Amino acid sequence: MQPTLFSSIHLTVSQLTFHIRKQLENDPTLQDVWVEGEISNLSRPASGHIYFTLKDKNASLKCMMWKQDAARLRVALQDGMAIEAHGRITVYEPQGTYQLAVNIIQPKGEGTLFQEFLRLKAMLEAEGLFDIDRKRPIPELPRKIGIITSGTGAALRDMLNTLRRRLPLAQVILAPSPVQGVDAPPALVKAIQLLNYQLPDVILLARGGGSIEDLWAFNDERVVRAVADSKAPIICGVGHETDFTLCDFAADLRAPTPTAAAELATQTTVDDLQDLLSSHSSRLSFSILSLVAEQKTFVSALRSRLKYVSPERRIQSDYQNLDELSRRAFSALTHRIQLQSNHLNGISKRLLSLNPEGILSRGYAIITRKDNGTVISTVSEAKGEINVRVSDGEFEAIVNRKS
């Protein structure tokens, strides 16, 4: 068919492109749209804007994301990743291409999952399952700690290491359970119920990090209800700091990670117990020492009172009396002796003056008969041999003539 030279419309490239742009940009559907596909040709030039192509089996769509929107990305983009991108269709006139100017990207499936999450959360919240006054206190020093997690993951190892370090006195009962996949929710519910029969002081419900699909079992209504129904308080530590699951809301305490859950379950550590024990030990010693000191004071007070009332004082005073008497007796005696001694002296002097020997020294002699020792005091008695005693001795003499 021949095109007619006199067609009604003649346009320049620019005019046409502008027209197309107006068409596209005035279409409300194209200005607020979620597009699902796989990332390819991902490029992040120095400008900070992001360029990629979104593809599915039969078509592809050029996409770009401004730097300020890219800064708010929650996921690290990579080629091959299935995503849902939100934005509006624009036309890049110099190239004559249209493109999706993306402002939000989320992993594929998250959108619907998130809707489901919100619906369930609102429902359970309305039922009061997440009420603050349902929360039970976590015991400070648990004796028996239940753990529900995968029997093989790093989460279990992290938790056991933490418990071993902080409270090796505790007893751990592990109820292993798959933590993702379709089997996970019923298995988790069963584990919570069975573990409760063991009467643990606290239960750690945990799982390491993963995608939102990986963590989904912890948003399952059955699991959330089992957490709320658990007799033992539950600390929920699923995923990373930024992940929130409905189990976190239903649990008595939310921990950002499995390790943190183990830490929150052991608020009193073995070090605290050591400190407490030392404090008790010193209080014990101190109390007995002060008790003994008190008793000593008491006894010594009694001793002084006893001393005051004891016969010792009386004995001392008697001793004193005795001393006094003794002193007086002695002095009296001495006086007597002195008197006697003076008397004796006088008598002695008198005696001395009567001693015949005193006369001898004045030239008199005592003459006695030698044969019988009779004193000769008359001439008639003097005959034969005689003894003459003078002041310094005796000599013999013979009477040869009498007058």
Next chain:
Amino acid sequence: MAKTPKTSKTSEVSIENLTYEEAMAELEGIVESLESEQNPLEDSMKLFERGQALVAYCSALLESAQLKVQKLVGETVSPFEEESE
């Protein structure tokens, strides 16, 4: 806590049969009794000796404690072997 009657503040239970918590609770009771109550000296000495034994016991438990890990299989509890890395 040791809210036992006044006559028997030291429990007759042999210390080795006490759990850490029980021993600790008794120790606390003894310390409080010694600090606040008037006991005959002989009783106090007995309390003190029991307290010292409790301190030694608790201390030994803390020193030697090893986390006991068991695994629930169905409704029965069995020892849990951690796989080594």
